[in-house]
Amino acid sequence: MIQERYRSDYPGEFVILQTRLENGKKVQDREWVPNPVENNHVSGRAAVLIDRIKSNYFKESHLENHAGGHLGKYKLQTYGTEKSWFALQLDIAVINEITVLDSMIDSNYQETTTVYTNSRNCIKRQGEFYLLPYNVKTPSTAASIYLAAFDEHNEIFICGADGYGPDNYPSQKILDAVSEVFRCYSNTTFYFILNKERSLPEQWRKFKNVKIMNHRKFVSYCDL
Numbered sequence: 688m689i690q691e692r693y694r695s696d697y698p699g700e701f702v703i704l705q706t707r708l709e710n711g712k713k714v715q716d717r718e719w720v721p722n723p724v725e726n727n728h729v730s731g732r733a734a735v736l737i738d739r740i741k742s743n744y745f746k747e748s749h750l751e752n753h754a755g756g757h758l759g760k761y762k763l764q765t766y767g768t769e770k771s772w773f774a775l776q777l778d779i780a781v782i783n784e785i786t787v788l789d790s791m792i793d794s795n796y797q798e799t800t801t802v803y804t805n806s807r808n809c810i811k812r813q814g815e816f817y818l819l820p821y822n823v824k825t826p827s828t829a830a831s832i833y834l835a836a837f838d839e840h841n842e843i844f845i846c847g848a849d850g851y852g853p854d855n856y857p858s859q860k861i862l863d864a865v866s867e868v869f870r871c872y873s874n875t876t877f878y879f880i881l882n883k884e885r886s887l888p889e890q891w892r893k894f895k896n897v898k899i900m901n902h903r904k905f906v907s908y909c910d911l
Contacts, residue, residue, distance in 0.1 A: 738847030829864035
């Protein structure tokens with residue numbers, strides 16, 4: 688379950704490696720995983736790529752090269768999912784699918800990008816990826832938006848929803864999970880970068896902290 692929490696208050700947590708029976712009692716083998724990532728940004732802005740960007744105004748490379756390197760202090764930091772990681776070198780990726788994580792290992796992608804996943808995948812591929820804070824179990828679309836809010840960005844620009852529409856909205860599971868993020872982080876403003884309002888599902892549109900910004904204004908607003 689997602690709650691309003693922030694990295695500045697996050698020391699780390701225990702991960703359950705396995706559960707076993709010992710003398711008729713359930714025993715858990717646990718390991719403490721400290722918070723390994725410091726994200727000291729200044730802009731308070733982040734872009735979350737939930738899918739590939741479909742725009743003639745800018746390309747993913749403009750985000751990758753914006754104001755500094757990995758987790759740059761003044762950068763419009765980038766977060767992404769299984770559908771966007773291969774398009775650019777993200778600052779942070781949130782991946783749940785083990786096959787995608789293996790593809791990252793094959794290309795050494797995780798060596799230059801901070802990649803988060805759940806505890807099960809962390810155990811399967813030990814030493815390669817970071818544990819999603821509080822081991823939140825949610826679709827990667829919601830998890831990537833959650834992590835940007837968790838990192839205390841005040842304005843979060845969600846890119847890649849251009850292909851959505853009344854006949855092609857995300858599953859109800861994703862709609863509900865993302866809605867939970869919007870509800871929990873009510874003081875954070877979430878901008879969907881879209882040219883058509885109908886691309887945004889009504890369930891998300893009803894939140895007061897969810898707004899729509901077109902691609903042209905986004906480029907100007909974030910100096911891309």
